Amino acid sequence: MITRRTTLGMLASMLVPGTSRAAPEPAFLRPYLRAQTLPVLSERIPKNPRRVNLAAMGREPGKYGGTARMLIGSQKDIRYMTINGYARLVGYDENLQFQPDILESFDVQEGRIFTFRIRDGHRWSNGSYLTAEDFRYTWEDVILNKDLRKGGVQRELLADGKPPVFEVLDELTVRYTWSAPNPDFLPGLAAASPIILLLPSAYMRHFHKKYQDEFRLSALMKQYRAKKWADLHIKMSRQYRPENPDLPTLDPWMNRTAPPAEQFVFERNPFFHRVDENGLQLPYIDRFLLNISSSEIIPAKTGAGESDLQSTGVDFSDYAFFKDSEKRYPVKVKLFKRTEGSRIALLPNLNCSDKVWRNLFWDVRVRRALSLAIDRHEINMVSFYGLGKESADTILPDSPLFKPEYASAWASHDPDQANALLDEVGLTQKNSAGIRLLPDGREAQIVIETAGESTLETDVLELIKDHWMKIGFSLFIKTSQRDVFRSRAMGGDIIMSMWNGLENGVPTADMNPSRLAPSADDQLQWPVWGMHYLSLGQNGHAPELPEAIKLVELLKEWKRTVDSAQRARIWHEMLEIYTQNVFSIGIVNATLQPVLHSSHLHNVPETGLYGFDPTCYLGVYMPDTFWYSSEVS
Structure with a gap:
């Protein structure tokens, strides 16, 4: 009553x-x-919720209600709700500056001491309070637990190879203290797939052997089909891909559907911590319905009015079709700028097992020649209607670090200079068809492998095939599944691959420049060197090229530096080395990404930056502030 x-x-x-x-x-x-x-x-809501002043952002304060439909290609794509919902301890604003979000505040001293203040009265979606105990549980009982983290503490939580000291200062304050600066910490928290520092401890204790009796834990393992308690805990705690409807969340919408399913229902989180200037609790939209469809027909269904908000699973090639859909359905399509350093790029494998090709790729003149031979203007006109920017694989003008010389480095169309460089290398012998001969007598045939996930790749490669014939190189295209593709690159079986360029083309000096140096095994131009860095020297082997060695040294220097001016200097030095040495061959960047939405959906920006990192697709534009009206936007 x-x-x-x-x-x-x-x-x-x-x-x-x-x-x-x-x-x-x-x-x-x-x-x-x-x-x-x-x-x-x-x-x-917390006593001091996060107040979002929409009018100050040039948007309209909204009203509650509505259900938004979205199409996804598979069950794993429910992760888009976590990415686009973009609730983070610390996140980026639209200008890519850090701001507290879930946290009430954060303080950083010496680049190594991070103090977090929790919002008083903040609750998880099940109503339990968020306190320092949730941080303590996640750190001590999960991150430091060898059963749950067999690989040890993740790299972003290490500085000079050491984890931080964690402290609970009071019920609402925690601190992480490293012995050296850790510049990866805040970007890691703001990322699309963020560092997990926070789990709902009251719920997760039910699945932890330290807190649950053995009989009950065994029953839960049987119920959820897990062979080990650690597998059970991992399964029940997954936040990035929220498949457990019972897992309390801090996101704007919470999953209500257990897999497997053809449709996933996400409902508003009644305890979400943001409000607008009128005191209305966000999000405005009540529900999202995520309908699984074949990836190949997502564009067709989107254009047929079966989605109310769609940016994933569609590409610029669908834009004309979507514009035509505006005449038949109450939808609008807008164009955002993609943030990759190059929409697609060629990556010569400097670690390939073919010694002849490896020696050639180690010669910068060969990499420069292959780049100069490409007619980027033709590719831009044919594949992007001339709306992209012909460029090397580098950062965009939207980044404060941009310099025109990075974009123009060896990116002009100059087949005469390309031929001269190849002659200078010694590749002067040709067969009757005009194909150059390698030092061992083989024809200069480059097999370029792709993951076969887009017709754009093969369309562009067909054009490059003609460009390279003019410098005496023949090109063949091979497609394979993504996992096989990456495994073959690591094994040295791939000579050259096609993939996206630099993932983050809009960095600030405080964002990690690791993609410019051998630092990960998914960098297809030097996967073995990248694995060596990633594994702290346990696997792969160190780079041998002086320029690659220098890039690693600069990356390590950046990690030790807390001064933004020094970080900017290091970024510029790395960008200069990377672009001048053509470690990846960029083609076109600043290409456009269609974002289709219902005409009745308000506050969707007219334009924006679009990428996985750092904008989290639509995340920095706060879809929790999108709202429905009977009037069209």
Whole structure:
């Protein structure tokens, strides 16, 4: 029974700050409020919620309601809700500057001491309070647990190879202290797939051998088909791909559907920590319906009006079709700028097992010649309607670090200079068809492998095939599955591959420049060198090229530096080395990404930056502030 006192409390809880006007509760939640299975608004949000002033951002304050449909290619793509929802301890704003989000505040001293303040009264989606205990549990009982983290503490949580000292200062304050600067920490928290520092401890204890009795844990393992308790804990705690509907979350929408399913339902989190300037709790949209469809027909279904918000699974080649759909359905299509350093790039494998090709690729003149031979203008006109920017694989003008010379480095179309460079290398012998002969007498035939996930790749390669014939190189295309493709690159079986260019083409000096140096095994131009760095010298082997060695040294220097000016200097030195040495052959960047949405959906930006890192697709533009109206936007 709702008493007069409860009713007054509900009204008081919904007062708009600075006024006597009440902010209404979402109609979606009223049945729960009437049944008293949910507390009133003032008890659901933190005492100091994150206040989003939409008018100051040039957007409209909205209203509650509506269901948005979205198409996904497989069950794993429910992760898009986590990426686009973009609730992070610390996140980027639209200008890619750090700001507290889930946290009330954060303080950084000497680049190594990070103090986090939790919002008083912040709750998980199941109503349990978020406290320092959740951080402690995640650090001590999960991250440091050898059964759960067999590989040890992840790289982003190490500085000079050492983890931090973790402290609980009080119920709402925690601190991480490293012995050396850790510049990867905040970017790691703000990432599309963020560092996990925070799990709902009250819920997760049920699946941890330290807190659950052996008999009950065994029963849970049987119920959820896990062979080991660690497998059970990992399965139940997965946040990035939220397949467990019972797992409490801090995201704007929470999954209500257990896999397998053809449709996943995400509903508003009644305890979400953001409000607008009118006191309305975000998100505005009540539900998302994610419908699984074959990846090949997502564009067709999108253009047929079966999606209310779609940016994934579609590409610029679908834009004309979507514009035509505006005439038949209440939809709008907008164009965002993709953030890769190159929409697609050629990556000569400097670690390939073919010694002749490896020696050639180690000669910068060969890499430069292959780049100069490409007619980027033709590719831009044919594949991107002239709307892209012909460029080396480098950062975009939207980055404060951009310099025109990075974009133009060996990226002009100059087959005469390319031929001269190849002659200078000694590749002067040709067969009757005009194909150059390698030092061992073989024809200069380059097999370029792709993951076969886009017709764009093969279309562009067909054009490059003609360009390279003019310098005496023949090109063959081979496709394989992504996992096989990467494994073959690591094994040295791939001579050259085609993939995206630099993932983050809009960096600031405080973002990690690791993609410019051999630092990961998924860098297809030097996977073995990258594995050596990634494994702290345990696997692969160190780079032998002086320029690659220098890039690793600069990366390590960047990690030790806390001064932004020094970090910028290091970025520029690395960009100069990377582009002048053509370690990846960029073609076109600043290409456009269609974002289709219902005409009745407001606050979707007219344009923006679009990429996995650092914008989290639509994440930095806060889809929790998108809202429905009977009027078109």
